[in-house]
Amino acid sequence: MIKFHQVSKYYKPDTVALNKVSLEIKPGEFVSIVGQSGTGKTTVIRLLIAEEKPSEGRIMIGGWDITDIKEREVPYLRRQIGVVFQDFKLLKKKTVFENVAFALETCGAPSGKIEHIVPQVIKIVGLEGKEGRYPYQLSGGEQQRVVIARSLVHKPKLLVADEPTGNLDSINAREIIDLLKKINDLGTTVILVTHDRDVVNSLKRRVITLDQGEIISDQSKGRYVL
């Protein structure tokens, strides 16, 4: 599914975000990438969604070499990856329904399909009845659910979550993690970037630990080791 081969990312003048990282994630896996702040976790996400390009090495997603991806190909890549951010990144002037529908509208999905799929994913994340609300009318947990719903409308094979519980209380955080597990159980590969020890330990899934831009541990049923 995902292959990082000797991937490095440098920032001028002398910051090393990732240093010769190699990893492979198989379809259907639930992988947590952990590490302290500034260890390169978010850089992995940014490389996966082509927000950045690697300084060295190669990155493959589902057989597609995105190392030197062209600017015009980036939207097509992003439509195939669901992304969940810590700060939600919702369109403030759009309702819940419109935020979720927007991801489909960008790729020219017909209106009938949008009307059919959007209510379904809104139901999956438990926001039925709140379709007409704007983001400011929702709690943090609800906003994160909208983001997850938006990331699911393309039925992506890969869902990437960058600190999805970082802005949430423990109850909401638990619910979001349960939702991610549910999505993974339905066959979607999930990459969770976090430094929440409790979340990682409760998952009992694969854990990759980064430190100073290098992988220091990769356990199939791991715990938060730092």
Add this chain to the structure above:
Amino acid sequence: MFLLEFGRVLKFAGQSFLRNFWLSVATITIVILALFSVSSVLIFNFMTGHVLSVVEAKTDVYIDLTGEASEEQAAVLVDELKKLSAVKEVEFINPEATLENFRQRHQDNPLIIQSLDALETNPFLGSLRLNVYKIEDFPVILAELSKKEYSQFLDIEDKEFTDSKILVQGISEYSAKIQRAGLFVSLLFVLISILVVFNTIQVGIYTHREEIGIMKLVGASNSFIRSPFLIEGIVYSFISIIILTAILFPVLAFLQPYVDGFFKEYSTSLVSLMTRNIFKVVGVQLLVAVVITVASSYIAVRKYLKV
């Protein structure tokens, strides 16, 4: 597919316009002010053009006949001159009328009038009154009249010719200066307007920068993100022009007495001037507004598309 995407772009443009209503109102107000200054310059140019054409129409040149020219020869000369395409009107003025014209034109010069009174007979042998379509053509026509076949009948080396020539040159230069100044002021106003509108739209799109980034992250193409902003720019332009045109007519009617007081007999109705040139005015407004708003939006959005 294209129609579906275009429909969505229109929908997003409409939503953005309405959901950022006060920002839209502020932008439209700035565009109206910019177009108002452009329109004012245009109307000023039309007015000066009108004044110059009135001055040109009223400018006649009198050329005295020599002693060798009889009335019959003068009539032949009039016919010949009428054949020149640049000449609008030629008229033979008999000696008595020539004397009367001369007195009127020099009534402020007591020395000439006294000298004339000292003479017992009419010194004039008649003259030709010339009027042309374009004031710049006068020197050319006068040069034509200096040719041998005419020169024996026309006294074109006298002061009358020189006075006319100076007057004609003066008006031509004045006209050119006004046009140059008009062009300079127009360009200055257009430049200021462009900068003001450009900055307003930049600020407007700055407020959308986060939204643009999010759109990119969920897989929207650059053209899909950019198009609603460009459509919004066009909508701003059209609304501004409609409002401005509605405002402009009452403003012109209000200004009419002041313009009449300034230009006096050379004045004309501003409303009818505007009505006669409505397509030019709206055309320039449309061109300026659409180019500025669309170019500003394009440049501003481009800055935030690099995600």
